[in-house]
Each structure stands twice: as C-alpha cells, then as structure tokens.
Amino acid sequence: KEKAEITKEQQAFMKVIVDSYNRHQIPQDVTKKLLQEQYSAEENFILLTEMATSQVQVLVEFTKNIPGFLSLDHEDQIALLKGSAVEAMFLRSAQVLSTKMPNGHTEVLEERIRNSGISEEFMTPMFNFYKSIGKLHMVQEEQALLTAVTILTPDRPFVKDHPAVERLQEPMLEVLRKLCALHHPREPQYFARLLGRLTELRTLNHYHTEMLTSWRMNDQKFTPLLCEIWDVQ
Numbered sequence: 001k002e003k004a005e006i007t008k009e010q011q012a013f014m015k016v017i018v019d020s021y022n023r024h025q026i027p028q029d030v031t032k033k034l035l036q037e038q039y040s041a042e043e044n045f046i047l048l049t050e051m052a053t054s055q056v057q058v059l060v061e062f063t064k065n066i067p068g069f070l071s072l073d074h075e076d077q078i079a080l081l082k083g084s085a086v087e088a089m090f091l092r093s094a095q096v097l098s099t100k101m102p103n104g105h106t107e108v109l110e111e112r113i114r115n116s117g118i119s120e121e122f123m124t125p126m127f128n129f130y131k132s133i134g135k136l137h138m139v140q141e142e143q144a145l146l147t148a149v150t151i152l153t154p155d156r157p158f159v160k161d162h163p164a165v166e167r168l169q170e171p172m173l174e175v176l177r178k179l180c181a182l183h184h185p186r187e188p189q190y191f192a193r194l195l196g197r198l199t200e201l202r203t204l205n206h207y208h209t210e211m212l213t214s215w216r217m218n219d220q221k222f223t224p225l226l227c228e229i230w231d232v233q
C-alpha cells in the first residue's frame with residue numbers, strides 16, 4: 001500500500017517543482033500571435049528565436065529550483081541544460097499545442113505551424129510527437145515532473161558525474177510513477193508510455209539543427225544565448 005501513496009516529503013518536493021514550473025511559464029502569447037495571422041517565413045523564424053530565447057531563460061530558472069541541482073558540479077549543470085534545452089522546447093511546444101483551446105483554434109494553429117517555414121520533411125516527426133503528447137492528457141504536475149526528468153538525464157554529452165545526476169533523477173521518477181498511478185488509475189502502462197515519449201523527444205533533438213538550417217529563408221540570425229544552446233553560427 002505505502003508503495004503507491006505519495007509521502008508528505010514527496011508532496012513537498014513535487015510542490016517546489018510544480019510551483020516553479022507554473023511560475024516560469026513563457027507567456028502564452030505565442031499562440032495569440034500565431035492565431036492572429038500567417039506570418040512570412042522570416043517573421044516566423046524571428047518569432048521562434050524570440051520564443052526559444054525566452055524559454056531557455058525560463059528553463060534555467062526552473063532548473064535552479066530543482067532540489068539538488070545547484071549542488072551538482074557546475075560544468076555538469078551546464079552540460080545538463082545544454083543537453084536538454086531543445087527537448088524541453090519541443091516538450092513545451094507540444095504542451096502548448098495540447099492545451100484546450102476554443103473550437104477551431106488548434107486547427108488554425110497547426111496550419112500556421114505547417115506553413116511557418118519549417119521544411120516539409122520535419123512536419124511528420126514533429127506533429128507525430130505533438131499528437132502523442134496530446135493523447136496522454138498530462139496533468140500539470142506530470143508536465144512539470146516530465147520536464148525536470150528530461151533535464152536530469154544522466155547520459156547527456158559531457159556529463160562527468162553520472163551517478164550524481166541519477167541520484168537526483170530517481171526520486172523524481174518515483175514521484176512521477178506514483179502521480180501517473182494516481183491520475184490514470186485505469187492505465188497501468190501510462191507511466192511507461194510517458195517515458196516512451198522521452199525517447200521520441202530525443203529523435204527531434206537529432207533533427208533540430210537541420211530544421212533550423214532548412215528553414216525557408218537565408219541569413220538566419222540567432223541570439224547569443226541560442227548560439228550557445230543550439231550550436232549554430
């Protein structure tokens with residue numbers, strides 16, 4: 001019985017992460033902007049770089065609130081942020097698209113994204129991921145913890161002290177497992193499906209640089225922060 005119950009300290013631990021996740025939300029203005037009108041590929045690229053830059057700043061603040069993160073080796077902290085930033089952005093994008101919207105808005109949003117300038121070959125894998133996240137109907141706590149679990153992935157490039165990262169990720173996976181059982185009692189495989197999405201997320205990571213360089217426009221400009229995080233320019 002006690003295996004299933006979320007303990008008091010796990011509740012406190014989760015509250016810290018969920019509050020920080022909710023506090024550090026980039027304004028939903030990206031959907032408002034996209035629903036307003038179809039922009040040119042150039043304008044969409046600028047919108048993406050602006051949104052992505054602010055999301056990285058938000059991600060750093062969120063990550064600093066993950067219990068134990070700041071006591072990791074400093075170079076490992078950077079390696080974890082750098083290694084997870086793109087995945088966190090696609091995960092956030094997926095969560096934005098799966099947010100309940102008035103009738104027809106999601107379709108318009110999808111259309112705008114399809115015509116935004118991203119080359120055709122990446123639409124399928126990207127929207128497949130978005131659809132598979134949408135089908136999970138994640139509650140807020142699950143979204144926050146899944147993002148934290150993604151950031152604290154031990155096997156990112158250049159991470160030196162794997163065990164230290166595993167020690168932080170494990171309690172989060174344990175709370176996430178209990179949350180899934182609590183919120184999705186009739187789906188015993190829900191937790192496994194949730195973690196399966198992280199594998200799909202890594203493949204988007206792989207496409208990312210090509211998606212940028214193949215954006216239907218030339219002389220792409222990036223902010224200094226994105227040059228750091230996206231390995232471009």
Ligand SMILES: O=C(NC1CCCCC1)[C@H](C1CCCCC1)n1c(-c2ccc(-n3cccn3)nc2)nc2cc(F)c(F)cc21
Pocket residue numbers: 026030031034044045047048051052055089090092093094096097098109112113116118208209211212
């Ligand atoms: O702004 C976006 N996402 C942000 C990023 C930070 C956190 C919040 C959302 C974009 C957006 C920029 C304008 C054009 C149209 C796309 N977006 C994307 C997206 C598309 C492609 C890429 N690429 C990354 C490398 C190459 N492509 N990244 C994100 N998916 C989205 C899904 C939404 F519901 C959605 F509303 C927007 C989305």
